[in-house]
Amino acid sequence: MKKAGQIQPLPEAVASLVKDGSFVALEGFTHLIPFAAGHEVMRQGRTDLTVVRLTPDVLFDQLIGLGRVRRVIFSYGGNPGVGSLHRFRDAVEHGWPRSIELREHSHAGLANAYVAGASRLPFAVLRGYAGTDLPEQSEDIAFLNCPFTGQRLSAVRAINPDVTIIHAQQADRHGNVQLWGLTGVQKEAVLAARHAIVTVEELVDELSPRPRAIVLPNWVLDAVCHVPDGAWPSYAADFSVRDNGFYEEWDGIARDRDRFTQWMEDNVLTTAAPAVAR
Amino acid sequence: MTVLDATGEEVMTIGAARELADGEVVLVGVGPPNAAANLARRLDAPDCVLVYESGAIGARPQRLPLSIGDDDLAAAAQDLVSVPEMFNYWIGAGRIDVGFLGASQIDRFGNINTTVIGDYQHPKVRLPGAGGAPEIAASAKRVIVLLRHSLRSFVSEVDFVTSVGRELDGDSRVSAVITDLGVLRPSPEDGELELVALHPGVEADQVVEATGWPLRVREPLEVTEPVTERELAELRALRLSANGG
Numbered sequence: 001m002k003k004a005g006q007i008q009p010l011p012e013a014v015a016s017l018v019k020d021g022s023f024v025a026l027e028g029f030t031h032l033i034p035f036a037a038g039h040e041v042m043r044q045g046r047t048d049l050t051v052v053r054l055t056p057d058v059l060f061d062q063l064i065g066l067g068r069v070r071r072v073i074f075s076y077g078g079n080p081g082v083g084s085l086h087r088f089r090d091a092v093e094h095g096w097p098r099s100i101e102l103r104e105h106s107h108a109g110l111a112n113a114y115v116a117g118a119s120r121l122p123f124a125v126l127r128g129y130a131g132t133d134l135p136e137q138s139e140d141i142a143f144l145n146c147p148f149t150g151q152r153l154s155a156v157r158a159i160n161p162d163v164t165i166i167h168a169q170q171a172d173r174h175g176n177v178q179l180w181g182l183t184g185v186q187k188e189a190v191l192a193a194r195h196a197i198v199t200v201e202e203l204v205d206e207l208s209p210r211p212r213a214i215v216l217p218n219w220v221l222d223a224v225c226h227v228p229d230g231a232w233p234s235y236a237a238d239f240s241v242r243d244n245g246f247y248e249e250w251d252g253i254a255r256d257r258d259r260f261t262q263w264m265e266d267n268v269l270t271t272a273a274p275a276v277a278r
Numbered sequence: 279m280t281v282l283d284a285t286g287e288e289v290m291t292i293g294a295a296r297e298l299a300d301g302e303v304v305l306v307g308v309g310p311p312n313a314a315a316n317l318a319r320r321l322d323a324p325d326c327v328l329v330y331e332s333g334a335i336g337a338r339p340q341r342l343p344l345s346i347g348d349d350d351l352a353a354a355a356q357d358l359v360s361v362p363e364m365f366n367y368w369i370g371a372g373r374i375d376v377g378f379l380g381a382s383q384i385d386r387f388g389n390i391n392t393t394v395i396g397d398y399q400h401p402k403v404r405l406p407g408a409g410g411a412p413e414i415a416a417s418a419k420r421v422i423v424l425l426r427h428s429l430r431s432f433v434s435e436v437d438f439v440t441s442v443g444r445e446l447d448g449d450s451r452v453s454a455v456i457t458d459l460g461v462l463r464p465s466p467e468d469g470e471l472e473l474v475a476l477h478p479g480v481e482a483d484q485v486v487e488a489t490g491w492p493l494r495v496r497e498p499l500e501v502t503e504p505v506t507e508r509e510l511a512e513l514r515a516l517r518l519s520a521n522g523g
Contacts (some may be wrong), residue, residue, distance in 0.1 A: 003485075013311060029332055029333070029347060030332045030345055030346060030347020030348075031347050031349070043306075047480060054361065055409075067414070072316075074407065075407060075408055075409060076406050076407050076408065076409035077404075077406050077407050078308075078406030078407075078409075079347040080308060080344070080345035080346065080347065081308060081309075081343075081344035081346075082344075084406070085406075088376060088404070089403075089404045092401065092404040093401060093402070093403070093404050095378070101483055104393075104407055104408070105332060105408070105414040106408040106409070106410065106411070107361065107408070107409055107410040107412060107413070108369070108370060108410065108412070108413040109363035111361045111362040111365055112362060112365070112366070112367075115362050125371050126366070126370060127413070127416065127417070128366075128370070128412055128413045128416055128417075129412065130416070130441050130442070131439065131442035131445060131446060132408075132412055132440060132441065132442055132444075133393070133398070133438050133439045134393075134408060134412070134440070137398055157432070163281050180350045181348055181349070181358065181359050182332050182333045182351070182358060183333065183353050183358070184332070184333065184361050185304060185330065185361045186361065187360065188360070188453075198495065212357075212358050214360075235349055241349055242344075242345070242347070242348060242349060244348075246342045246344075247344070
């Protein structure tokens with residue numbers, strides 16, 4: 001059935017689609033990370049979430065440190081170019097502020113789990129995982145033999161989030177979305193989900209095609225929200241640059257429980273939601 | 279030490295850059311491998327093709343990228359692809375000549391751990407996890423690991439096999455481990471990593487003492503070429519560029 005792709009304020013989109021206990025993908029592979037939308041989920045108090053992302057960086061560190069996450073599905077949990085995610089580590093190593101369940105993949109495994117989800121297939125097939133200790137720790141990885149050649153391959157269970165949230169550069173007035181640059185796994189994550197929210201840098205009358213861009217038609221999206229700079233401290237190619245300084249600063253903020261809690265209170269939880277909708 | 283006042287990390291990075299032949303397709307991981315591959319491109323391998331798992335193929339960054347997703351990587355790349363395409367069509371299909379990897383722990387057979395120190399369910403240290411490394415380790419024609427030498431990192435057996443160094447049939451996946459002290463390569467007989475070269479000024483005993491298994495020393499033991507002024511100057515310029523210089 002067709003969806004609306006309706007342009008609406010971010011708080012309304014999040015309130016209508018993200019519930020306590022929801023399975024939420026917040027994708028963006030080192031680029032176009034939906035920070036503002038993730039912060040709105042935090043501000044609305046949503047908790048007991050299952051969250052999935054290939055590279056749960058600072059955004060997931062924040063969600064986990066606030067105790068909003070029950071289970072995280074991921075493939076690389078670091079602060080890229082800086083080091084550890086201290087809130088993620090504290091939750092896994094010491095159960096603070098709550099223990100979290102991990103479902104762990106390699107990038108190839110998780111990317112293919114989204115491909116299967118987008119294709120509405122139960123699993124995807126890939127080479128890899130053989131000989132590693134990862135399959136032993138996950139119910140989502142198994143092995144099978146190719147029915148044609150007998151070759152031993154690995155299988156990963158499909159991922160179908162309740163809602164996928166991404167950030168993109170542009171939408172037109174009808175809610176068709178265009179994103180470009182490093183496009184990661186966003187197309188697969190949107191098509192794998194039951195619902196999708198996209199925040200965008202700008203609204204334009206008409207999308208002009210960009211080289212290597214991905215276009216998501218409005219009828220696969222539930223909500224499109226105009227949130228300029230919605231990827232900060234990540235970036236949106238041709239709109240902003242990555243705030244590497246903040247990623248380095250985060251290391252100090254997240255290292256200390258009290259400093260982290262205060263920072264989140266001051267900079268996320270008590271701030272106003274971006275309300276732009278035109 | 280060396281004639282020039284290069285640090286151990288600089289010697290390691292330069293050693294890794296020298297492993298790249300011009301024109302090779304290299305998959306670049308985060309950290310020291312990123313510096314090594316970019317250094318190679320500025321030295322004797324200007325036409326090597328840098329591939330970043332974030333989706334940039336043939337990246338030509340002007341600055342040293344802090345992360346593998348910096349905007350600079352996408353700006354002048356030959357092609358940009360999605361992450362599923364990167365892993366299925368490019369890495370998994372075997373189009374990578376050299377995979378450069380980092381590690382938290384490596385064992386005598388080159389198995390790599392980037393997942394946990396200690397027990398998986400109750401880890402002493404939770405590390406970032408697999409990322410793209412398992413497929414890079416399994417699919418690249420040559421795998422080169424960069425890692426500073428220490429008893430904590432060079433262990434007889436890794437706590438967790440994140441990426442496979444030696445396959446069940448005994449084939450070694452890792453072709454070289456370049457450290458701040460020297461170079462280790464798998465023995466042709468059983469695939470166990472052995473010391474094949476020292477960096478200038480390093481003694482074999484130092485390396486043996488910093489390795490958590492009885493390290494075999496291949497005879498004749500070689501000494502790597504001293505770091506040149508050009509190599510050091512280019513590496514330091516590259517590091518400065520990471521800070522916007």
